[in-house]
Amino acid sequence: MTRPPGPSVRTRLALSYALFLMLAGALLLAVVWVFLLRYVPDSAITTRGGFVPNRSDLVRAFAPAAAAAMVFLLVFGLVGGWFLAGRMLVPLERIGEAARAAADGSLSHRVRMPGWQDEFREVADTFDVMLERLEDHVAQQRRFAANASHELRTPLATSQTLLEVARSDPNGTDRELVERLHAVNARAIAVTEALLLLSRADARSFDPETVDLSLLAEEAAEQLLEMAERRGITLEVTGVPAEVHGSPALLSRLVENLIQNAIVHNSGDGGWVVVRLSSGPRGSTLEVENTGEVISPALVRTLAEPFRRGTDRLREHRGDHVGAGLGLAIVRSIVAAHDGTLDLRPRTAGGLIATVRLPRTG
Known part of the structure; x- marks a missing residue:
């Protein structure tokens, strides 16, 4: 079943970074309210020194600045998150390129991740080992298929040649022909049975x-x-x-x-x-x-x-x-x-x- 396309990992990481910054900013504003503004009286404050702002005055002065700070955190989180996510996902892009190359039949391509030994490097090294083993396995199977085709074709071609020689030579001995054909067919049967047994072992089809x-x-x-x-x-x-x-x-x-x-x-x-x-x-x-x-x-x-x-x-x-x-x-x-x-x-x-x-x- 084909799934509908969704937002990229980079987009989701950028949104996560921005939301985290906004959450942190909201938490700071809550701390300011809980530990500072709520203790300021809302009624008019009169002192001999002059004007003293009350809670409403502080809220009117602080709210626009807080809103501007939240908008800045949102923009900064999106831009910075987009940049950081791109840097962090570079190793995955290299692994994806190697996977696409392998899907296209190029098993010789390797990730060869540079840098420190971290989680991405471990995944890349494991992927390289898998590609190396897969390349060896495919090469071995190709050699085996080529050898098997040759080995099965040779007895049949020999049998055909013997039959043609026997048909063109009326003085040939039937006994000699039968013995040679028997040896050739025995070899063909041995190769076929061996190939079947080899296939069964490779497939692990047994109880x-x-x-x-x-x-x-x-x-x-x-x-x-x-x-x-x-x-x-x-x-x-x-x-x-x-x-x-x-x-x-x-x-x-x-x-x-x-x-x-x-x-x-x-x-x-x-x-x-x-x-x-x-x-x-x-x-x-x-x-x-x-x-x-x-x-x-x-x-x-x-x-x-x-x-x-x-x-x-x-x-x-x-x-x-x-x-x-x-x-x-x-x-x-x-x-x-x-x-x-x-x-x-x-x-x-x-x-x-x-x-x-x-x-x-x-």
Whole structure:
């Protein structure tokens, strides 16, 4: 519903200043009447020294001056209030300009309020932080949309190419074509399911329940044990029960993604993966450590971005694992949806340590 336009804040402040001055003037006049004029007799006063004004004489002489003073206070209050209000509202005008620029799509504009650290400066700094986070979020979503479009388009284009080659080559083997199409479609399905899960985590569309991370870790380790054994990797789960409040499906996918990522991006035969769980008064911690190639700290900071695949960002599937490049991105979104933190640290000898801290209650 559209509201009718009203007086500006500057006008209302100026009127408030003027009314305050007039009220103060009226209070002074009342003080003069109560403590001075009312004690002067209204009858004629005769003295040997000459004429002495009575109450009526004083009122007739004082009333015009008092009225003039009240008019002066009104004008002075309006003019001075208008000027002071304008000076005081300059910070709000700067914040309004930044808000209008952001509404027009310019998220790079900042208030950068100068001066002392006061209430306006605090609001401006908070607004700048909000714009910075919003700009980063929009940029991240744009990169994600571009990468997702590319990732979903590539399998379809590959399938189309394979079909065209098969149609033009009568001597091609159907078995080879089926295997290649199966791998391409499996990758497309993995990307689509990962994108749907990522969207669900970002939207926080789940009903929280009490979940034990240790049980989820044991179930994920049991499911992935065969994959680890085929690669010659030792998988171990240690720790105590770690209860948190969240979505069982999302948390199960979080644990599974971390362990699967640790198995796939490992050193191969002789490598190991250790899953540790701990619990405290404020929440629970899940730590997944694995051997592997040496990773630079700069690269570690980008591993949780969508469509990153380990140290070499491999595009193909690794044996029995079809990578979508969204494993750690999904983990980060699930952790954020549960108000937790994700910490990725490279091991000096090679490999990665992924630490997830989740609060006991959401």
